[in-house]
Amino acid sequence: MLPTIRSLRIVKELSKFSGRTSLDVDFTLEEIKTLRAKQRYPFRDQSHNGVSRIITFEEYIAIALNADRIVGIYPEIKNPVFINKHVKWADGKTIEDRFIEILKNYGYKGKYMTEDWLKQPLFIQSFAPTSLVYVSSLIDSPKVFLIDDVTVLTEDTKQTYDEITSDAYLDYIKDYVVGIGPWKDTIVPPVNNKLSTPTDLIAKAHVRGLQVHPYTFRNENQFLHFNFFQDPYAEYQYWINKMGVDGLFTDFTGSLHRYQEWTTPKKNN
Secondary structure, eight states: OGGGSOOOOOOSOOGGGTTOSOOGGGSOHHHHTTOBOOOSOTTSOOTTTTTSBOOOHHHHHHHHHTSSSOOOBOOBOOSHHHHHHHOOOTTOOOHHHHHHHHHHHTTOOOSTTSHHHHHSOBOEEESOHHHHHHHTTTOOSOEEEEEOOTTOOOTTTOOOHHHHTSHHHHHHHTTTOSEEEEBHHHHSOEETTEEOOOOSHHHHHHTTTOEEOOBOBOOSGGGSOGGGTTOHHHHHHIIIIISOOSOOOBSOHHHHHHHHHHHSOOOOO
16 A cells, blocks of 8 residues: 555654654545554464554544443543644644544543443543643543653653652642553563562552553463463453552453453342
């Protein structure tokens, strides 16, 4: 498909995308729709490569709303600093403005666990705290502050991991978000692929009423620490029951759903 696309301009400031010669901002929507999805991990099923096209945000929402049951969504405001620098809308609005406009157009609203929220569950996530603070003035839906590795600065405020997980910062950000989404290895750091002593991040979040949704849980041995003996269900057991997280991100939703079915007490008829 790529030969049909116009000559690509090379973005000079690739930041953490260093090494890539083109990004989504290099294409029009029509051009993106000529591309097809490809599995990025070589050890996963490659048979679907080139079959499915890349869907838009509105098409993603439609999948949830057209389901035969209530299906929540958890979209991310992705790389807003980069997008707002390289994409300009005629009315001067930002990616955050467009993002919230689309959500509102499809009826998303309401604070966590309110009647409106339960009809169309939504969490808004981002690694950029200023984006979350800004959209808090646009919509009351729950937001989750994503936290990267200990070596990575926030993309907008250039703060360190220690700064954004400090008591003072958690006291600040809790006014804008319902939870945090840290990389799981920053909560319980591994040493030689074995879990070491957990940090106090979950406790610090919970004492402030913040949920904790760590990422990313994957079934393959490459991603499972030795403590779990190649068993992803043992990993779920550890994080949900021992560590007490409130939610989690997984590439294998079917596995998590089965774990929930197995561990949820059955109601007596």
